[in-house]
Amino acid sequence: MSSIRARLSLIVLLVLTGMAWFGQEAVRAYREFDRAKDKITDVLELRAQVLFLDTNSHSRKLADKLKARRQDLGPDPRSEHLSDIIQAYNEKDAKHLRRRVLRFIDSERQIMNEAMRAQKEAEFRFKQNAAITLLLPLLGLLVTWSYTRVKVLRGIDRMSRRMMDFLVDRYSFQFSEPEGNELGMLQRTFNSLAQRVINNMDELKSLDQAKSDFLSITSHELRTPMTSIKGSLSLLTSGVMGKLDPQSEKLLKIAENETDRLIRLINDLLDLAKIEAGKLPLKGEWVVWDDLLHKTAQSLVGLANAAHVSIAVQPMPGLEVYMDKDRMQQILTNLLSNSIKFSPPDGTVSLLTSKTRNFELLVQVRDQGIGIAPGDQELIFQKFRQGASAENPIVKGTGLGLAIARALVEEHGGTIGVHSEKNKGATFYFTLPRWRDQSGQSPHADDGPLGGQRGAA
Numbered sequence: 001m002s003s004i005r006a007r008l009s010l011i012v013l014l015v016l017t018g019m020a021w022f023g024q025e026a027v028r029a030y031r032e033f034d035r036a037k038d039k040i041t042d043v044l045e046l047r048a049q050v051l052f053l054d055t056n057s058h059s060r061k062l063a064d065k066l067k068a069r070r071q072d073l074g075p076d077p078r079s080e081h082l083s084d085i086i087q088a089y090n091e092k093d094a095k096h097l098r099r100r101v102l103r104f105i106d107s108e109r110q111i112m113n114e115a116m117r118a119q120k121e122a123e124f125r126f127k128q129n130a131a132i133t134l135l136l137p138l139l140g141l142l143v144t145w146s147y148t149r150v151k152v153l154r155g156i157d158r159m160s161r162r163m164m165d166f167l168v169d170r171y172s173f174q175f176s177e178p179e180g181n182e183l184g185m186l187q188r189t190f191n192s193l194a195q196r197v198i199n200n201m202d203e204l205k206s207l208d209q210a211k212s213d214f215l216s217i218t219s220h221e222l223r224t225p226m227t228s229i230k231g232s233l234s235l236l237t238s239g240v241m242g243k244l245d246p247q248s249e250k251l252l253k254i255a256e257n258e259t260d261r262l263i264r265l266i267n268d269l270l271d272l273a274k275i276e277a278g279k280l281p282l283k284g285e286w287v288v289w290d291d292l293l294h295k296t297a298q299s300l301v302g303l304a305n306a307a308h309v310s311i312a313v314q315p316m317p318g319l320e321v322y323m324d325k326d327r328m329q330q331i332l333t334n335l336l337s338n339s340i341k342f343s344p345p346d347g348t349v350s351l352l353t354s355k356t357r358n359f360e361l362l363v364q365v366r367d368q369g370i371g372i373a374p375g376d377q378e379l380i381f382q383k384f385r386q387g388a389s390a391e392n393p394i395v396k397g398t399g400l401g402l403a404i405a406r407a408l409v410e411e412h413g414g415t416i417g418v419h420s421e422k423n424k425g426a427t428f429y430f431t432l433p434r435w436r437d438q439s440g441q442s443p444h445a446d447d448g449p450l451g452g453q454r455g456a457a
Contacts, residue, residue, distance in 0.1 A: 005182065008144060008148075012140065015136050022130075022133045032121075040112055046082075047105060049065070049069075050066075051101065066086050082104065085104055155179075159187060166197075222262075233255055237252050284322055284324060290316060307345070309347050309348065311349050323434070330404070330405075332351070332365075339428065344370075350365070363431075364428070365427070365428045371421050380402055381402050383400060413434065
């Protein structure tokens with residue numbers, strides 16, 4: 001019987017059976033105790049009646065009462081002795097009455113001693129069985145708790161550790177054969193599920209690698225012809241090949257803008273492919289932070305003017321950050337352009353810098369737009385995911401900007417996220433751990449290489 005449920009049921013059944021048996025024994029002992037008590041009381045009452053018999057004050061009523069008691073005693077020595085006493089009492093023979101009373105008292109004393117001994121034995125057996133009846137539930141609880149702790153809780157703890165190992169990619173099937181109970185069934189089910197998940201993950205990794213390889217090859221093959229197309233369209237729109245009529249110039253301008261968008265998409269795909277393959281080299285150097293902020297903001301003035309949005313930069317004098325300058329500008333550009341895209345006309349996009357309690361540099365891009373729903377705040381950092389912007393569709397995004405920003409921030413050893421409420425704007429933020437300033441604060445100011453620091457702080 002290996003089932004946990006069956007064993008627990010057996011423990012309960014044994015406890016209930018034991019309680020019923022010992023409880024019945026306690027009731028039987030109590031009844032014997034009660035009978036012995038009644039017998040002692042009867043002996044004492046009869047002794048008292050016999051001791052106070054007096055031939056000088058003979059009572060017919062008392063004699064009849066003694067005869068009734070004699071009939072209750074039945075045919076035994078006590079009845080015979082009592083008959084002798086009644087006869088002497090009726091004959092008013094004081095001498096014989098005294099002698100017969102003494103002999104009756106002696107025999108009654110022996111009977112009472114036996115009754116008292118039986119009473120004590122019954123009392124002891126009653127207390128013993130009652131105590132066992134009361135202790136059995138406690139013993140059952142103790143056995144149940146011990147069994148549950150050893151067989152159930154420890155098994156659950158082992159399963160929990162294996163699940164945690166599975167979550168952190170340390171799962172292994174190198175353990176003993178599952179037991180033949182409910183936990184063993186759960187373990188076998190988990191093993192099958194884990195094996196299926198691992199097989200699916202391996203398959204997904206292979207598919208993802210094939211997809212990355214395809215995107216990388218396709219992007220490389222597309223970039224060269226798209227660059228040529230871009231150059232040709234620029235020459236045509238510039239008038240080098242002759243003046244164009246307004247309708248043709250408008251169509252060429254649309255084609256040139258769409259070509260720019262395709263080139264941005266190709267470059268983004270290439271960047272993502274390099275990041276996922278771990279082949280994106282970062283050139284670390286100390287850069288004046290304010291210079292980078294103002295340069296990035298200046299590059300987006302045209303986009304901001306077209307959206308009727310202003311960019312406000314909070315300066316941070318004397319601060320230097322160890323980073324890849326071009327990639328950091330790419331991060332800021334992606335975040336700022338995203339905020340401009342979702343800002344209402346006459347809104348302001350703020351670029352703020354501060355220091356956290358953990359001595360990290362906190363960079364925030366804050367807008368006054370429509371905000372982001374809680375369920376979308378993590379999804380927007382995934383590839384090819386975008387938020388809708390019916391109010392201001394001036395920028396046609398690729399859905400890769402935030403995914404690239406996230407990957408690049410993590411390559412710099414920081415973290416990225418967003419705080420937002422619907423219709424109350426959004427604040428994108430990221431942290432940078434390697435900075436220094438004129439005050440001498442420098443939590444991580446070495447000149448080591450960037451990259452491979454995901455999750456560092």
